[in-house]
Amino acid sequence: MDMEFVSELAIEGDTRIVLVVVDGLGGLPDRSTGLTELEASNTPNLDALADDSVCGLLIPVGRGITPGSGPAHIALFGYDPLRYIIGRGVLAAIGAGVDLEPTDVAARVNFCTVEDGLVTDRRAGRLATEENARLCALLNEIVLDGAVAHISPEKDYRAALVLKGRGISPGVTDTDPQRTGLAALPCEPVPGAGEQARNTARLVNEYVLKAREILADRYPANMIVTRGFSCLPDVPAVTDLYKMRAACVASYPMYRAVGRLVGMDVLETGDRFEEKVATVARYWSEYDYFFIHHKPADSAGEDGDAAGKMRAIEEVDRSIVGLLSLDPDAIVVTGDHSTPAALRSHSWHPLPLILKSRWERPDDVMEFGERSCAKGGLGAFPSRELMALLLANALRLEKFGA
Amino acid sequence: MDMEFVSELAIEGDTRIVLVVVDGLGGLPDRSTGLTELEASNTPNLDALADDSVCGLLIPVGRGITPGSGPAHIALFGYDPLRYIIGRGVLAAIGAGVDLEPTDVAARVNFCTVEDGLVTDRRAGRLATEENARLCALLNEIVLDGAVAHISPEKDYRAALVLKGRGISPGVTDTDPQRTGLAALPCEPVPGAGEQARNTARLVNEYVLKAREILADRYPANMIVTRGFSCLPDVPAVTDLYKMRAACVASYPMYRAVGRLVGMDVLETGDRFEEKVATVARYWSEYDYFFIHHKPADSAGEDGDAAGKMRAIEEVDRSIVGLLSLDPDAIVVTGDHSTPAALRSHSWHPLPLILKSRWERPDDVMEFGERSCAKGGLGAFPSRELMALLLANALRLEKFGA
Numbered sequence: 127m128d129m130e131f132v133s134e135l136a137i138e139g140d141t142r143i144v145l146v147v148v149d150g151l152g153g154l155p156d157r158s159t160g161l162t163e164l165e166a167s168n169t170p171n172l173d174a175l176a177d178d179s180v181c182g183l184l185i186p187v188g189r190g191i192t193p194g195s196g197p198a199h200i201a202l203f204g205y206d207p208l209r210y211i212i213g214r215g216v217l218a219a220i221g222a223g224v225d226l227e228p229t230d231v232a233a234r235v236n237f238c239t240v241e242d243g244l245v246t247d248r249r250a251g252r253l254a255t256e257e258n259a260r261l262c263a264l265l266n267e268i269v270l271d272g273a274v275a276h277i278s279p280e281k282d283y284r285a286a287l288v289l290k291g292r293g294i295s296p297g298v299t300d301t302d303p304q305r306t307g308l309a310a311l312p313c314e315p316v317p318g319a320g321e322q323a324r325n326t327a328r329l330v331n332e333y334v335l336k337a338r339e340i341l342a343d344r345y346p347a348n349m350i351v352t353r354g355f356s357c358l359p360d361v362p363a364v365t366d367l368y369k370m371r372a373a374c375v376a377s378y379p380m381y382r383a384v385g386r387l388v389g390m391d392v393l394e395t396g397d398r399f400e401e402k403v404a405t406v407a408r409y410w411s412e413y414d415y416f417f418i419h420h421k422p423a424d425s426a427g428e429d430g431d432a433a434g435k436m437r438a439i440e441e442v443d444r445s446i447v448g449l450l451s452l453d454p455d456a457i458v459v460t461g462d463h464s465t466p467a468a469l470r471s472h473s474w475h476p477l478p479l480i481l482k483s484r485w486e487r488p489d490d491v492m493e494f495g496e497r498s499c500a501k502g503g504l505g506a507f508p509s510r511e512l513m514a515l516l517l518a519n520a521l522r523l524e525k526f527g528a
Numbered sequence: 529m530d531m532e533f534v535s536e537l538a539i540e541g542d543t544r545i546v547l548v549v550v551d552g553l554g555g556l557p558d559r560s561t562g563l564t565e566l567e568a569s570n571t572p573n574l575d576a577l578a579d580d581s582v583c584g585l586l587i588p589v590g591r592g593i594t595p596g597s598g599p600a601h602i603a604l605f606g607y608d609p610l611r612y613i614i615g616r617g618v619l620a621a622i623g624a625g626v627d628l629e630p631t632d633v634a635a636r637v638n639f640c641t642v643e644d645g646l647v648t649d650r651r652a653g654r655l656a657t658e659e660n661a662r663l664c665a666l667l668n669e670i671v672l673d674g675a676v677a678h679i680s681p682e683k684d685y686r687a688a689l690v691l692k693g694r695g696i697s698p699g700v701t702d703t704d705p706q707r708t709g710l711a712a713l714p715c716e717p718v719p720g721a722g723e724q725a726r727n728t729a730r731l732v733n734e735y736v737l738k739a740r741e742i743l744a745d746r747y748p749a750n751m752i753v754t755r756g757f758s759c760l761p762d763v764p765a766v767t768d769l770y771k772m773r774a775a776c777v778a779s780y781p782m783y784r785a786v787g788r789l790v791g792m793d794v795l796e797t798g799d800r801f802e803e804k805v806a807t808v809a810r811y812w813s814e815y816d817y818f819f820i821h822h823k824p825a826d827s828a829g830e831d832g833d834a835a836g837k838m839r840a841i842e843e844v845d846r847s848i849v850g851l852l853s854l855d856p857d858a859i860v861v862t863g864d865h866s867t868p869a870a871l872r873s874h875s876w877h878p879l880p881l882i883l884k885s886r887w888e889r890p891d892d893v894m895e896f897g898e899r900s901c902a903k904g905g906l907g908a909f910p911s912r913e914l915m916a917l918l919l920a921n922a923l924r925l926e927k928f929g930a
Contacts, residue, residue, distance in 0.1 A: 527600075527613065
């Protein structure tokens with residue numbers, strides 16, 4: 127069942143859908159307590175909501191597959207994450223706040239250390255973000271013959287390079303050798319690519335050469351490597367697909383960018399969850415669908431900080447009542463992927479999910495947790511099937527067939 | 529896993545399969561009791577069967593997708609409902625009892641009201657079925673240049689138009705503007721369609737023009753609109769696919785037609801469930817597979833009549849013992865789709881299912897209900913996978929691979 131099929135059934139309506147994404151929500155049991163971060167959190171409001179709803183588990187991409195934020199979110203909006211690929215370069219650029227145009231080519235850049243012609247540290251001694259920004263400013267003096275290059279700092283040693291110009295293409299290879307002890311590679315057109323890719327490879331090699339000259343005395347950040355050349359994917363807008371006015375309520379640049387990529391209006395809001403709830407309330411009559419993104423649970427998980435992740439979840443719990451008081455026709459609370467503190471990274475584990483709607487069959491689940499939701503009435507299902515379920519509960523899908 | 533794959537493994541056998549389809553079986557909880565129609569029904573025999581069986585949930589087409597009767601049934605017989613599409617016109621025609629030929633083109637017709645050139649009521653004041661039949665008799669006087677047209681009354685304001693002739697095709701657009709306040713549309717060939725579609729569009733426009741003349745003084749039914757032009761899909765027969773003699777035990781024309789469409793023998797039977805059980809008993813030795821269809825639960829659900837739906841379910845319960853006494857090798861009791869009285873329409877919700885076979889693992893489910901079956905041993909799975917499961921339990925599928 128693909129997105130186009132759902133799209134053909136979608137109709138307009140005077141109903142409201144809310145999707146709350148607690149980034150990195152899913153976790154693993156703590157060795158001593160035996161409880162996941164969510165299970166150990168104090169969440170009276172989410173527990174009451176689970177008690178009054180139907181619950182289940184979401185599988186972001188596939189069993190055993192750990193998704194990045196791009197595919198994890200794309201799937202929540204109903205897109206096949208294996209078909210709509212957001213390239214690494216594009217994700218870096220939109221994460222760095224760049225407003226990419228469809229013809230731009232973007233790449234992820236690492237500042238790195240080169241000694242005797244070999245890459246000896248692909249992170250340039252975990253360069254400080256401030257130094258990264260200073261080096262990017264220097265590199266933005268580079269003038270190319272036939273394109274405009276702009277590099278934007280991300281966190282630590284990472285940056286995003288964007289090429290603008292006519293006759294360029296993402297069909298070129300990485301210069302990043304991926305391992306230390308090897309020389310940086312020349313950028314080459316991928317096999318079968320045409321003239322535009324040859325031109326792009328020439329531009330990239332010219333850029334890297336000039337960057338190397340500028341960085342020569344900046345040891346350990348005396349070189350750059352590039353990878354993941356990509357363009358904005360041609361993503362049909364959720365507004366067209368699902369005939370709804372859609373708003374993205376996120377404060378982190380990358381998630382705002384993902385929202386914009388799928389055609390949502392991106393609203394100004396704050397970092398705190400209660401500020402996002404206030405934003406939704408303010409725009410309640412102007413949109414049919416609200417995607418609310420809350421970042422701190424993921425960040426804490428990545429840091430191995432279970433207590434911090436619990437605080438982030440409890441912050442959502444405290445303000446969820448404000449969302450419910452708006453009386454959405456369908457509201458889901460879930461995550462994009464798991465980020466167990468025990469792993470300090472994204473993981474493949476399914477996400478717990480609450481779906482509250484007057485048109486569902488409440489189940490026996492009485493609290494919001496990974497293992498309670500595993501027994502929920504919706505069972506486990508792919509994230510990309512959630513959108514149709516939300517639209518159905520908002521009575522925004524017509525019957526299929528006679 | 530497609531039908532062709534299952535077909536390659538299918539073998540003949542001396543075993544019996546029974547599929548009981550309680551139309552519109554699934555429901556939603558009543559506001560006051562918290563119970564669905566099925567959960568509130570008095571079903572001692574179905575509960576005993578559930579206790580002694582393995583249970584689960586069927587997803588007719590996909591999560592969130594509300595199916596029409598066509599796709600919902602096609603899936604139960606193992607066909608991909610997105611691949612084998614029964615057009616609206618075809619369904620109208622077979623529902624009206626027309627014996628369609630593969631080259632016929634059928635359309636759904638609405639009698640409607642036109643004032644000052646605009647459609648003001650797409651149901652002609654909810655025309656009475658008897659008047660509908662009289663108007664169809666008048667319209668059957670129409671003679672076309674190059675094809676034969678025949679219109680058959682359905683219920684209320686609905687009818688089915690069938691065109692027979694050489695050089696016609698279903699590749700033409702609707703004349704139904706779908707909304708009031710608009711003029712009826714001219715029938716046109718769909719983009720890219722060929723000469724046959726152009727010819728068909730000409731015939732349809734000629735027919736509509738003549739119908740308008742005949743109906744001119746029949747206000748409010750002074751015009752027709754047409755939609756869903758389609759031909760019989762080319763459906764491989766279940767008898768060939770699964771190497772079984774298959775019987776359809778249904779009394780409603782549409783379900784008898786669907787049975788015929790997939791290659792079943794359609795047996796004469798009555799409206800009451802016990803009559804259908806008697807029909808199965810009578811033909812027990814002559815068929816390997818019996819599809820029993822029971823309509824009233826769906827009709828009551830469409831009327832918002834929860835008590836009527838309960839009575840329809842309890843009627844099945846009373847006679848199910850007669851089926852079990854025939855000792856089928858595999859018997860399933862389920863529905864085609866949900867029709868909650870609370871929604872007064874088909875819905876997207878999964879269907880509860882009981883599978884009784886000596887070759888399954890009985891689970892903990894002790895009563896037949898949506899939420900009890902959600903905890904069943906089979907889990908939730910697509911309707912189209914049921915056929916292989918039934919064949920397996922009748923020991924009619926060979927091992928795949930060595």
